Amino acid sequence: xxxxxxxxxxxxxxxxxxxxxxxxxxxxxxxxxxxxxxxxxxxxxxxxxxxxxxxxxxxxxxxxxxxxxxxxxxxxxxxxxxxxxxxxxxxxxxxxxxxxxxxxxxxxxxxxxxxxxxxxxxxxxxxxxxxxxxxxxxxxxxxxxxxxxxxxxxxxxxxxxxxxxxxxxxxxxxxxxxxxxxxxxxxxxxxxxxxxxxxxxxxxxxxxxxxxxxxxxxxxxxxxxxxxxxxxxxxxxxxxxxxxxxxxxxxxxxxxxxxxxxxxx
Numbered sequence: 128x129x130x131x132x133x134x135x136x137x138x139x140x141x142x143x144x145x146x147x148x149x150x151x152x153x154x155x156x157x158x159x160x161x162x163x164x165x166x167x168x169x170x171x172x173x174x175x176x177x178x179x180x181x182x183x184x185x186x187x188x189x190x191x192x193x194x195x196x197x198x199x200x201x202x203x204x205x206x207x208x209x210x211x212x213x214x215x216x217x218x219x220x221x222x223x224x225x226x227x228x229x230x231x232x233x234x235x236x237x238x239x240x241x242x243x244x245x246x247x248x249x250x251x252x253x254x255x256x257x258x259x260x261x262x263x264x265x266x267x268x269x270x271x272x273x274x275x276x277x278x279x280x281x282x283x284x285x286x287x288x289x290x291x292x293x294x295x296x297x298x299x300x301x302x303x304x305x306x307x308x309x310x311x312x313x314x315x316x317x318x319x320x321x322x323x324x325x326x327x328x329x330x331x332x333x334x335x336x337x338x339x340x341x342x343x344x345x346x347x348x349x350x351x352x353x354x355x356x357x358x359x360x361x362x363x364x365x366x367x368x369x370x371x372x373x374x375x376x377x378x379x380x381x382x383x384x385x386x387x388x389x390x391x392x
Contacts, residue, residue: 170265181252187372190249201383209234217232281308291313299324348367356376358377
């Protein structure tokens with residue numbers, strides 16, 4: 128009888144030890160949270176990340192390579208530029224859609240100062256895109272949340288996603304007014320309808336940069352912050368808003384009753 132009781136007590140003690148070990152494994156001091164067999168690394172702030180130099184391109188709210196079109200009526204603050212595309216391929220109403228009117232629109236067939244300005248802006252955009260793509264990502268921000276950081280708080284630093292990024296729900300960028308965010312996206316960026324990218328604790332849209340090798344789709348009634356630079360088509364669904372800039376390096380820009388607020392950054 129005593130042997131049976133000893134055996135039962137030993138089994139119970141062993142179970143408690145194993146249970147305790149399991150709990151410790153889920154409290155990783157390195158900022159990792161285990162979920163079954165997977166480990167989710169929580170990014171930490173990198174306050175030393177430097178911003179990009181946009182040069183002349185900084186003055187533009189919208190830039191594209193092939194064409195710029197708008198389903199009325201959008202509202203754009205900042206210059207509008209198309210290079211090498213021709214002015215006839217900018218189908219927006221300068222009087223009602225561009226702050227400052229037609230004088231703020233630049234195209235590949237302009238002459239004189241306008242041509243020199245859009246040429247410099249195009250070169251500066253290419254340089255900024257290459258700079259963003261060439262930054263070394265922070266180790267804790269490589270493939271963070273598998274390219275879907277919805278519902279997360281993202282601190283400053285350089286993020287890298289190799290299979291695109293999708294934001295079905297809200298994301299928060301939290302940091303100081305000097306912190307910088309650079310998102311390197313190999314593939315497409317999709318922001319779903321009604322999704323908001325929020326700024327917290329002093330973070331500024333002027334310090335947020337998106338470098339996207341594919342296309343960009345911003346859903347209806349969404350809010351995105353920062354300078355978005357991509358290779359392919361950029362499409363903004365109805366009433367999507369950007370506090371920053373949209374710049375399609377090698378493609379088209381499609382607008383539909385959107386607000387591009389470069390002046391707010």
